[in-house]
Amino acid sequence: MTVPKAQPASAATQGFLEQLTRYGDQARKVLLDKMPTGEPQAYLYGPMRDYIETSGKGLRPALLLATCEAFGGKAEDAEIAAAVIELLHNAFLVHDDIEDLSDFRRGRECMHKRLGVPLAINIGDGMQSLALSLLRQNLGPLGPMTGARVVDEFDHLLKESIEGQALELGWIKDNRLDLSPSDYLTMCLKKTCWYSFIHPMRIGALIARPDDVASGALNLDDFNAFGFFLGAAFQIQDDVLNLVGSQGKYGKEIGGDIYEGKRTLMLGRLGAQADRQEQSRLSEFLEKPRTARSEQEVEWVLARMNHYSCIEYAQAAANDLLAAARREFDVVFANTNAAPRAFLGQFMDYLVARQV
Amino acid sequence: MTVPKAQPASAATQGFLEQLTRYGDQARKVLLDKMPTGEPQAYLYGPMRDYIETSGKGLRPALLLATCEAFGGKAEDAEIAAAVIELLHNAFLVHDDIEDLSDFRRGRECMHKRLGVPLAINIGDGMQSLALSLLRQNLGPLGPMTGARVVDEFDHLLKESIEGQALELGWIKDNRLDLSPSDYLTMCLKKTCWYSFIHPMRIGALIARPDDVASGALNLDDFNAFGFFLGAAFQIQDDVLNLVGSQGKYGKEIGGDIYEGKRTLMLGRLGAQADRQEQSRLSEFLEKPRTARSEQEVEWVLARMNHYSCIEYAQAAANDLLAAARREFDVVFANTNAAPRAFLGQFMDYLVARQV
Incomplete structure (x- = not known):
């Protein structure tokens, strides 16, 4: 695999990147809408929301939603599942970064470097638990x-x-x-x-x-x-x-x-x-x-x-x-x-x- | 609450302790029977099994099973739920001990002191995930x-x-x-x-x-x-x-x-x-x-x-x-x-x- 030089995005690439962003945003919007608004915000849901807001491109939700559409489904029907997979991905990252002793993620300090290992472990647990809870609550239409x-x-x-x-x-x-x-x-x-x-x-x-x-x-x-x-x-x-x-x-x-x-x-x-x-x-x-x-x-x-x-x-x-x-x-x-x-x-x- | 001095167990107490052990063993047996036998044993399921085998008295399963029987149910119908609550308890303990920087649990070194923090975080995640998986797979009869x-x-x-x-x-x-x-x-x-x-x-x-x-x-x-x-x-x-x-x-x-x-x-x-x-x-x-x-x-x-x-x-x-x-x-x-x-x-x- 030869790594290509940076090039101006072609029209096709531009269209691809916009669609990638749309898929990612669709999943992220579900997560932000469903994020608990109760306490404790400072030690749990606030950092979780912040982590989702600054999350990556949403490759996994995009793959899920595009596959659904390719096979004739509607992206709306799959957006909860896409959101859940994105939340689990974030849960893994929070724990992985502790396990790997990593310092940086997404261009800033890892969560455990900012909030300490104890809160970060617990926030990762919270993301995993919330993901499965969201999934269960929202499968009715299927x-x-x-x-x-x-x-x-x-x-x-x-x-x-x-x-x-x-x-x-x-x-x-x-x-x-x-x-x-x-x-x-x-x-x-x-x-x-x-x-x-x-x-x-x-x-x-x-x-x-x-x-x-x-x-x-x-x-x-x-x-x-x-x-x-x-x-x-x-x-x-x-x-x-x-x-x-x-x-x-x-x-x-x-x-x-x-x-x-x-x-x-x-x-x-x-x-x-x-x-x-x-x-x-x-x-x-x-x-x-x-x-x-x-x-x-x-x-x-x-x-x-x-x-x-x-x-x-x-x-x-x-x-x-x-x-x-x-x-x-x-x-x-x-x-x-x-x-x-x-x-x-x-x-x-x-x-x-x-x-x- | 005055802490009493150690006394020889009365017959009633002895009966209580035996029943407590029976309830705890009932939940533990479910967990040990359902523990995955595949790989990776050394880094995941082996330590999980060992942790369950050396777990405490099973207060939570006992409370669950006794309440079920008090309300006219059969303990067998509730033993999966009792096992799941015990497994989640153990998942919490593994992560709590890391978060609290604890050294000892159940008379020996905490899991993260024996296996290191990275494996211990992941084993706790595995317990949480296995607990919910066991629960889902076994609710059919209800x-x-x-x-x-x-x-x-x-x-x-x-x-x-x-x-x-x-x-x-x-x-x-x-x-x-x-x-x-x-x-x-x-x-x-x-x-x-x-x-x-x-x-x-x-x-x-x-x-x-x-x-x-x-x-x-x-x-x-x-x-x-x-x-x-x-x-x-x-x-x-x-x-x-x-x-x-x-x-x-x-x-x-x-x-x-x-x-x-x-x-x-x-x-x-x-x-x-x-x-x-x-x-x-x-x-x-x-x-x-x-x-x-x-x-x-x-x-x-x-x-x-x-x-x-x-x-x-x-x-x-x-x-x-x-x-x-x-x-x-x-x-x-x-x-x-x-x-x-x-x-x-x-x-x-x-x-x-x-x-x-």
Whole structure:
């Protein structure tokens, strides 16, 4: 995947970005309308509202709503589910940033740096609980069968995401350096792909065509491979940006993943390619607590990654995954509505072409 | 409330303790049977299972199951709900111990001390998510109406508990010393009483008599005052034990609440009674990060609490609440089944007579 140079947005791109914003705003509006107005505002609902107001582009709601429209549904029918997925994403971010000892998110200090770890853990819990509560309260129009199926999707989404997070954190804790690309992809599937890609599409299609899903005419598992390929390409690109990006555009600290010891595809590749002396130096570095890791050491890791072409290796893997995603997309979204399908095609390009 | 000396258990007490254990084991067995057997065991389900196996007496499941039986229901019909409430309790404890910087729980190191904060946060998330998933999967026998009402109870339980926790943590963060007994009781209602007392009874009665609840013949709100009085008496007693207990029996560190700056009734009383010099010394102490608080300072706080009879004050409040609880109990549980009602009467005595 070659990262393109910044270019003026074409008319098509401009239209895509406007539609992306509309979808994201639709979900955000639901969340802000449903946010509890009672106490405690200062310690719970105020920071939650602020976090939603300053949230990202709404990739997950956009994917969900566009899939719903592609399969002939109305975005209004899916906007609660889209809002819930966005709220869960924010809940994960609040806890992830504590777990990863991150400092910055969306161009400002992470919630736990601003409000302290105790309140931030509790606010993340509150987001998770509110998400599921909103979901249940608002499934009425879908009917009990479809409503229950939507909640099943969210159940699975939570299970996979938490299991994936456990793998990532556990590998760091045990200082695992023996992880294969397949281990990485398994973790990536669980941690990222299900909640960010596969389930948004499954839920969008389910809400659009509940009867076809019930009869078996539409099999939601058809989205799984596409969502995995696209999600893994996205996650690898995100990991690459963390190494070679600039903080202003990326919004998080650069090289943070190396400080955190994250088991990325690049780190796995370095572990496999490095000579014995480098391996033991790498292992010693990763054995230290994050706060004891120096900038020089992080630069050494990055230099070794460059020496062994680990970033090119990861980009090649992302390219392969993206090519596989494009093939799957053409099959899974064949014969769906043209405008949302075109949006989703641009969505793929957008995800993997994010600027360094 | 006078804390009684240790005595040999009478036959009645022995019977009560055996029944308490049976109820607790019934809920624990459900949880252990339903615990996922897949991966990741080492980083997620293994520690979760271990935490459940070494969990406390199961006060909440016992209250739920006994109330169900008192109102003519079968404990089997309520055992999933009892298990879910126990799992949520454990989820809260894992996160609370991180938020409070606690070191010990149930006579051993807290989960985050053994496995690290990142895995512990994620395991708590996993418990919360698994709890709600178990609940949904197992409401079938109750029918859709009652099943949905049970989930509504859990929705409210989570909302109140998280709001109460936000208050407690926020007051510590902002170093609030202007809190009244009414502020304390509001926090206590939200943080403790709903999930530990009121909802277990409401859910037990709802499962026993769904038709009476639907028709209005049984009003679940009748449990609210009783649960509040009993829960507040329990929480105050717990806070007192934290100050005057011995670690071996109590299972947590003694005086930990002072190190944590918890806004207990005793601390509020001290803030209100202390002279200006003491107030400013207290405020300075509470302004420091926990790790900077010395044993001498904690002892000074405790000595000032003794000087102003803050512990006696709290015990008197707990006694008043307990007397109110007893009066409510006689009304709310009038004409219910004798054996579970007798158990619940002993349950009240047991809660507030816990040994120092």
